Amino acid sequence: MEALTVAGRTEVLITDTLPSRLLPERPDRRRVAVLTQPGATHVALGVADTLRSQGLNVEVIGLPDRDEAKSLDVAESVYETLAKFGLGRHDAVVGVGGGSVTDLAGYVAATWLRGVEVVHVPTTLLGAVDASIGGKTGVNLAGKNLVGVFWHPTRVLVDLSILAALPPSLLREGMAEVLKAGLIGDRDLFELLRSRGNDADLREVVRRSVAVKARIVDEDERETGVRAHLNFGHTIGHAIEFASPLSHGESVALGTVAAARISEKLLGFGHADGVESAIEKFGLPVEIGGLDHNRVHDLLRLDKKRDSQGLRMVLLKNIGEPLVEHVDRADVEVGLSAIGL
Ligand SMILES: NC(=O)c1ccc[n+]([C@@H]2O[C@H](COP(=O)([O-])OP(=O)(O)OC[C@H]3O[C@@H](n4cnc5c(N)ncnc54)[C@H](O)[C@@H]3O)[C@@H](O)[C@H]2O)c1
Numbered sequence: 001m002e003a004l005t006v007a008g009r010t011e012v013l014i015t016d017t018l019p020s021r022l023l024p025e026r027p028d029r030r031r032v033a034v035l036t037q038p039g040a041t042h043v044a045l046g047v048a049d050t051l052r053s054q055g056l057n058v059e060v061i062g063l064p065d066r067d068e069a070k071s072l073d074v075a076e077s078v079y080e081t082l083a084k085f086g087l088g089r090h091d092a093v094v095g096v097g098g099g100s101v102t103d104l105a106g107y108v109a110a111t112w113l114r115g116v117e118v119v120h121v122p123t124t125l126l127g128a129v130d131a132s133i134g135g136k137t138g139v140n141l142a143g144k145n146l147v148g149v150f151w152h153p154t155r156v157l158v159d160l161s162i163l164a165a166l167p168p169s170l171l172r173e174g175m176a177e178v179l180k181a182g183l184i185g186d187r188d189l190f191e192l193l194r195s196r197g198n199d200a201d202l203r204e205v206v207r208r209s210v211a212v213k214a215r216i217v218d219e220d221e222r223e224t225g226v227r228a229h230l231n232f233g234h235t236i237g238h239a240i241e242f243a244s245p246l247s248h249g250e251s252v253a254l255g256t257v258a259a260a261r262i263s264e265k266l267l268g269f270g271h272a273d274g275v276e277s278a279i280e281k282f283g284l285p286v287e288i289g290g291l292d293h294n295r296v297h298d299l300l301r302l303d304k305k306r307d308s309q310g311l312r313m314v315l316l317k318n319i320g321e322p323l324v325e326h327v328d329r330a331d332v333e334v335g336l337s338a339i340g341l
């Protein structure tokens with residue numbers, strides 16, 4: 001088992017199997033609400049059994065799948081269940097699932113009784129290396145994650161045996177974020193992915209990506225500076241995700257190719273070919289057809305990183321050297337044409 005601490009508050013444990021003591025020591029905890037989603041129910045039921053065997057009173061709450069879970073309506077119905085269950089100030093919420101579960105569980109825990117403990121058991125690669133760590137919680141309204149608070153879990157339990165059993169499509173999606181971690185903060189991780197693709201050792205992949213996220217969150221918890229680097233590949237990626245049926249990971253893969261090509265043009269980044277071949281090796285898309293070009297530009301106009309001088313994107317000067325730069329329409333075109341748009 002490997003352990004590291006994030007933001008001085010979260011113990012992240014990377015294990016081969018879940019430990020018998022799932023929660024940090026706390027003598028006055030009586031009740032635990034386990035929030036989960038369809039694909040992670042098998043893990044959640046095991047977690048609930050383990051907690052019950054330690055004398056805790058456990059309620060398992062099933063959420064709708066994927067981002068359907070991240071709504072104020074769902075949060076309200078969870079609050080109602082927590083009220084009936086009697087979850088108190090010294091009790092805990094446990095999120096078992098992908099990022100949509102941990103985002104909603106974190107949000108509910110942060111707001112229930114003005115804040116109760118939350119622990120996460122991420123069951124997707126994306127959840128393990130990104131969403132469950134760093135304290136960002138939230139629900140969607142008209143846009144993604146418009147309502148949320150920072151609320152750090154006390155513990156994140158990453159069970160490698162759960163991740164090793166993921167269906168290939170979910171593993172690939174997570175690999176887009178793992179590649180991002182390598183590109184913005186770990187050259188050895190990038191080289192490992194470039195040479196091994198999906199066959200890269202999972203423990204190494206998780207350990208290194210978690211370390212990059214932890215380091216960035218430690219440095220800039222509230223995203224006033226370097227935390228923005230975690231958005232590499234996400235500016236054009238989010239626009240594609242919104243305008244197409246592609247998943248988050250597939251869209252980020254395309255956004256990553258585009259951002260690498262823009263980096264090549266503006267900052268002389270020398271690894272754009274390597275980035276593209278790593279993404280191809282994962283089986284993620286590097287080109288997309290059939291999307292309206294102007295629609296992507298329109299969506300980019302709504303990007304949160306835009307300021308009075310225009311669109312800002314995270315670009316790479318080199319592996320491990322991200323920079324936030326203003327880009328104009330012609331720069332964006334270079335990225336879009338690289339992915340067939
Ligand atoms: N808070 C953050 O910092 C942060 C960072 C990145 C992403 N996110 C959020 O994370 C969400 C995406 O997370 P995700 O990609 O993990 O998706 P997800 O939670 O939507 O899960 C994807 C699918 O995987 C299934 N699933 C989960 N575990 C499984 C398992 N072990 N085996 C088989 N199927 C399983 C789920 O049922 C679902 O159908 C988005 O809402 C995004 O906004 C948050």
Ligand SMILES: [Zn+2]
Binds near residue numbers: 177248252
């Ligand atoms: Zn992402």
